[in-house]
Amino acid sequence: MRQSTLFGRTLREAPTDAQTPGHRLMLRAAIARPLASGLYTWLPLGFRVAQKIEQIIREEMDRIGCQEMEMPVLTPSDLWKATGRWDALEPITFRTKDHNGREFMVSYTHEEAVHAHASAEILSYRQLPAMVYHFQSKGRDEARPRAGLLRVREFVMKDAYSFDADQAGLEKSYKAQHGAYERIFKRMGLDAISVESDTGAMGGDIAHEFQVLTEAGDDRIAICSNCDYKANMEKATRTMPAAGRAEAGPPAEISTPGVTTIEQLQERLGRAANAFLKTVLIKGKDEIVAVVLPGDRNVNEAKLRKLLDVPEIKFASEADFAKVGGVAGFVGPVGLRARILVDASVDGRAYVAGANKKDAHLERVILGRDFDGERVDVHDVSEGDVCPRCGSGVLTIKRGVEVGNIFAYGTYYSDKMNATYLAADGTRKPFVGGSYGIGISRAVQTIIETHYDDRGIIWPIAVAPYQVHVIALPSTDEAVRTAADALVADLEHAGVEVLYDDREETAGVKFADADLIGIPFRATVSKRTLKEDQVELKPRSASEAEFIPRKTATERIAGAVRRGLA
RNA sequence: CGGGGUGUAGCGCAGCUUGGUAGCGCGUUUGGUUCGGGACCAAAAGGCCGCCGGUUCGAAUCCGGCCACCCCGACCA
Numbered sequence: 056m057r058q059s060t061l062f063g064r065t066l067r068e069a070p071t072d073a074q075t076p077g078h079r080l081m082l083r084a085a086i087a088r089p090l091a092s093g094l095y096t097w098l099p100l101g102f103r104v105a106q107k108i109e110q111i112i113r114e115e116m117d118r119i120g121c122q123e124m125e126m127p128v129l130t131p132s133d134l135w136k137a138t139g140r141w142d143a144l145e146p147i148t149f150r151t152k153d154h155n156g157r158e159f160m161v162s163y164t165h166e167e168a169v170h171a172h173a174s175a176e177i178l179s180y181r182q183l184p185a186m187v188y189h190f191q192s193k194g195r196d197e198a199r200p201r202a203g204l205l206r207v208r209e210f211v212m213k214d215a216y217s218f219d220a221d222q223a224g225l226e227k228s229y230k231a232q233h234g235a236y237e238r239i240f241k242r243m244g245l246d247a248i249s250v251e252s253d254t255g256a257m258g259g260d261i262a263h264e265f266q267v268l269t270e271a272g273d274d275r276i277a278i279c280s281n282c283d284y285k286a287n288m289e290k291a292t293r294t295m296p297a298a299g300r301a302e303a304g305p306p307a308e309i310s311t312p313g314v315t316t317i318e319q320l321q322e323r324l325g326r327a328a329n330a331f332l333k334t335v336l337i338k339g340k341d342e343i344v345a346v347v348l349p350g351d352r353n354v355n356e357a358k359l360r361k362l363l364d365v366p367e368i369k370f371a372s373e374a375d376f377a378k379v380g381g382v383a384g385f386v387g388p389v390g391l392r393a394r395i396l397v398d399a400s401v402d403g404r405a406y407v408a409g410a411n412k413k414d415a416h417l418e419r420v421i422l423g424r425d426f427d428g429e430r431v432d433v434h435d436v437s438e439g440d441v442c443p444r445c446g447s448g449v450l451t452i453k454r455g456v457e458v459g460n461i462f463a464y465g466t467y468y469s470d471k472m473n474a475t476y477l478a479a480d481g482t483r484k485p486f487v488g489g490s491y492g493i494g495i496s497r498a499v500q501t502i503i504e505t506h507y508d509d510r511g512i513i514w515p516i517a518v519a520p521y522q523v524h525v526i527a528l529p530s531t532d533e534a535v536r537t538a539a540d541a542l543v544a545d546l547e548h549a550g551v552e553v554l555y556d557d558r559e560e561t562a563g564v565k566f567a568d569a570d571l572i573g574i575p576f577r578a579t580v581s582k583r584t585l586k587e588d589q590v591e592l593k594p595r596s597a598s599e600a601e602f603i604p605r606k607t608a609t610e611r612i613a614g615a616v617r618r619g620l621a
Numbered sequence: 622c623g624g625g626g627u628g629u630a631g632c633g634c635a636g637c638u639u640g641g642u643a644g645c646g647c648g649u650u651u652g653g654u655u656c657g658g659g660a661c662c663a664a665a666a667g668g669c670c671g672c673c674g675g676u677u678c679g680a681a682u683c684c685g686g687c688c689a690c691c692c693c694g695a696c697c698a
Contacts, residue, residue: 064631064648066632066633067632067633067647067648067659068632068633068647069632069633070632070633070691071627071633071634071691072627072690072691072692073691074691074692089690091689091690092689092690092691146622146696147696147697163697164698193698195696195697195698197696197697198622198695198696199622199692199693199694199695199696201691201692205698206696206697206698207698210698212698213698214698264698265698274697356695357696367695367696368695456698457697457698458698459698460697460698492697492698493698494697494698495698496698497697497698498698526657528656528657529656529657531656532656560659561655561656561657561658561659561660562656562657562658562659563656563657563658563659563660564658564659564660565657565658565659566657566658566659567658567659568659570658579657581656581657582656582657583657584657591657
C-alpha cells in the first residue's frame with residue numbers, strides 16, 4: 056500500500072476532548088473517525104486491524120467447533136416480546152418501523168433470534184450440543200458513549216451461542232469458550248484476566264468477564280494479593296473480620312442538631328466512620344427498604360438491584376420517609392417501619408445510629424438486641440479487605456476494560472420462548488444455553504491503551520495494520536525510489552504486508568508518522584543506506600536499528616515477520 | 622437521565638469581562654531553496670464566530686430558547 060494514496064491522514068495534535076491515551080492515538084494515527092456521538096467510521100488502517108482481530112476470533116471459534124453464520128441487524132419485535140425484553144430494553148435500544156407499521160429493534164444482542172433458529176433447526180437431542188457465532192453490528196443507545204471506541208452506540212460484536220441438552224453439557228461448552236477466549240486475547244496481545252461477574256440484564260447464574268487492566272477502563276476489579284480470586288466490584292465479596300460482642304447498656308438518645316452526615320458525626324463525636332450506622336431508604340418493588348451498613352461502607356448498587364429485583368435503585372421520597380417513620384438525616388434502624396436489610400459488614404458492636412427524630416441520634420445500638428433484619432451482602436469491598444476465597448490475601452482494586460464476557464444462562468431464554476428439543480426419553484426439554492461476546496472496536500482501542508509509548512502506537516504484529524513500513528528517503532531521488540519500489544515488491548511477493556511511505560515528505564515527518572502508526576518493523580531505504588548497499592531495519596519497540604545487506608533484506612525482514620507471528 | 626464544561630478556518634486555540642464588522646500557530650495551494658527525526662523563504666486560498674430569536678444605530682461579544690459534542694455519575698462488549 057502506497058502511503059501517498061492512503062485514505063485518512065495522521066493528526067499532529069489530537070482534539071482536546073480525546074482523553075485517554077488510546078483515544079488520542081486512535082484519532083491521531085488515522086484508525087477511526089467519529090461521525091456522531093458514539094458512532095465511528097473505521098478508516099482503512101483501523102479496518103485492517105479490526106479484520107485481523109475478527110480472523111483470530113474466527114480461527115479460535117472454528118477450533119472449538121463453533122460454526123459461523125449471520126443473523127440480521129433488524130429483528131422483529133415479537134421475538135423480544137416473548138422474553139419480555141421489548142419493554143426491558145426500551146431505554147437503551149434503537150427501534151424502527153417498516154411501512155406497514157411492523158416494529159423492529161436494531162439488535163441489542165441476538166439471544167432471541169438464535170433461540171428462534173435453534174428451535175426450528177434442532178429437533179432432537181442427537182443434534183446437540185451445537186454452537187454458532189456471528190460477527191454482527193449491535194445497536195445500543197448508551198446514555199453516555201465514552202473514550203472513543205471504548206464505549207460506542209453501534210459496534211460489531213462476535214457473539215456466540217451454545218445449545219446443550221443439560222447443565223453438564225452447558226458447562227462443557229462454557230469451558231470450551233473460556234479456553235478459546237484465553238487464546239483469542241493472548242493472540243491479539245491483550246493480557247486479559249478472567250473475573251467473576253454479575254449476570255446483569257442477561258440473566259442466569261455463571262458469568263465471567265475478560266478484563267484488561269488499564270486506567271482507561273471504567274470497571275473496577277477486586278484482585279487478591281495471594282490467590283487467584285478476581286471479581287468485578289459488582290460482585291466482589293470479602294472475609295469479614297471476627298466480630299466481638301458488645302456489652303453495653305441500653306440505647307441512649309444524644310442531641311445532634313443539624314448533624315446529618317457521617318462526616319459531620321465523625322467530627323462532632325470524634326469517632327471513626329465505622330462507629331456509626333448508615334441507614335439508606337430505597338424504593339423497592341412495592342415497599343420501602345432500609346439498608347443498614349457501617350458508616351465507612353457504601354451501598355453496592357448492582358448487588359442491591361439484584362437482591363430487590365429492580366432495574367434501578369431509586370432513593371425514597373419525602374412521603375416515603377414519613378410513611379416508615381424516618382426523618383431525613385436522622386434515619387436509623389431502631390423502630391423503623393420498613394423492610395430492613397442489614398449488611399454483613401454490620402457486626403455486634405455498639406453503634407451510633409439515627410434516632411428517627413429530628414436532631415437526635417441513638418448511642419449503644421446493637422444488632423440483634425435493638426434492631427434486626429435480613430442479613431445481606433450489599434456493600435462495596437474496599438482496598439485492603441480480606442479475600443473471600445483464601446482468607447489471607449488482601450484485595451486491591453484496579454480499573455479494567457471488559458473486552459469480552461461469557462454467560463451460562465441455562466434455560467432462561469428457552470423457557471420463555473418455548474425453545475425445546477425432543478429428549479431421549481421422548482419428552483420435550485428446553486435448550487440449556489450460554490452466550491459469549493467480544494466487542495471488536497473495544498478490543499482495538501484496548502490494544503492501543505496497553506501498547507504505546509510517547510511517540511505512538513506499538514502494534515502487536517498479529518493485529519498490526521501492516522507488518523512492515525518501508526520508508527523511502529527521499530522518495531524524489533531516482534535511485535532511492537527504484538530500490539525502495541523493488542524492496543516493496545519483493546516483500547509483498549514474499550507474503551509480507553507492506554505500507555510504503557512514498558510521500559514527498561521530510562525524514563522527520565516520515566519517521567514521526569511511522570512511530571505514530573506503530574507498524575512493528577520499519578525498513579528505511581535512503582541515499583545513505585544505498586551507498587553501503589544496505590537497508591536499515593528497526594523494530595518499532597526497539598531503540599536501535601540494524602543495517603542489513605540489500606541482497607538478503609527481503610529474506611531477513613520476511614523472516615523477522617514470521618518469527619514475530621509465531 | 623442527573624451534575625459540570627465546550628461550540629470561532631481542516632486541526633489546536635485567542636478574541637467575549639468593557640458591543641464598532643475576526644486573529645494566531647499548524648495544516649492546505651503555488652513558486653523556490655532544502656532533504657535521516659514533525660525544514661526555510663515568498664505569495665495565496667480558506668470563516669452563516671453551532672442554530673433560532675431578542676436588545677441595540679451596530680452582536681462572535683449582552684439576554685432568552687434550542688441543538689451538538691466532551692467530562693463525571695448510573696448501565697454494557
